[in-house]
Amino acid sequence: MTSTRDDPRPTKSQRTKAAILVAAREHFARDGYDRTTVRSVAAQASVDPALVIRYFSSKEALFAAAVDVDLMLPDLASVPRGELGARLTRHFLERWEGGLSDDVLVILLRSAVSNEQAADRLRAVFSEQVASTIGALAPRRDAGRRAGLVASQLLGLALTRYLLRLPGIADRPADDVLADVGPTIQRYLTQDLG
Amino acid sequence: MTSTRDDPRPTKSQRTKAAILVAAREHFARDGYDRTTVRSVAAQASVDPALVIRYFSSKEALFAAAVDVDLMLPDLASVPRGELGARLTRHFLERWEGGLSDDVLVILLRSAVSNEQAADRLRAVFSEQVASTIGALAPRRDAGRRAGLVASQLLGLALTRYLLRLPGIADRPADDVLADVGPTIQRYLTQDLG
């Protein structure tokens, strides 16, 4: 055996497993679930296709592993009520735009649109992370409604800006977009709803 | 020859061609471009796969034909300025929700996310139809910006409501959604922008 446990340096197989995961994220993000092939992921990780299956059992399981995500939403409870919209929107933009970011969000959105399993996953992330965070701010009765509205605007922003790259929204600086969209989110979070 | 022209009853081949198109729209809408197979479209149209190719040359061309769409945007010039948001949002919801509707919008959005050709097409529809309609209302300088914002919210609504079926937005009556989202669109269309 190479090491029983607590070896700080990851074992060889752990490292290639991680490399496969990185390559998989890149491909899933760029091409979506269907167009991503086990062979292309393997090639990019400089590895045999069979190894990908050996480590992850199947393409579906590889996807599930690639998309295990934490939105890292800020704690909105400590934010002044009047800045909620701007704060949440900025966080969202940074999470998408950050060069360091794993491409997990792109993967999830791109794949969820044509893959029911991915859609399940996204709905789960949404209700566990977004809806519950917002639930902490609003009366229970409104929480789902507000969360849905926020999601419709923020995911719409991601869709048009990062996936479709629509002119008029994709070609503007993040700060400008923030200034326009932030107030909408603020309204959805705090405004009286009929 | 069966008829030179202006025969009111479509010829046989025109009818099966149309049937293929209907089947194709249904499959592209439900499954997206990649998962839709020429064979399954042919089967649903009760026709040989080869015929699909014979009539449309290739799967890509079939897709292009299936997605040739007219948003049928209302003429916003005749709408009172204060009702623009509600009017445009209602039109949009009806266009998606209408049982009679061809599934063209679902197809376009679902496919555009993972298919660059479809994305081109959607950007074209957007700039030719949405951006120009809005351009008629706003100063040229703001038009692109407003159109982008409107698209981000309306496509986000479609995404979360019809494709992802997020709870909190998909399970509410259209009128409720209209009441919440309409004012946002109104703001994007008419409000002063910094």
Place this chain on the structure above:
DNA sequence: CCAGAAAGTCAACACCTGTTGAATTCTGGT
């Protein structure tokens, strides 16, 4: 009634997919 065009089918191709089990190479401990 029948030639010829139109409409549609058949069988096959070349290629690509996820996945498998056996075979091979690599590596660390004694």
Place this chain on the structure above:
DNA sequence: ACCAGAATTCAACAGGTGTTGACTTTCTGG
């Protein structure tokens, strides 16, 4: 230097894809 066991590759499978060209059926005008 040896060798167990981990790490990885090889070759192949069964099934599905878009597309093609030759063939057959169906229709129609003279």
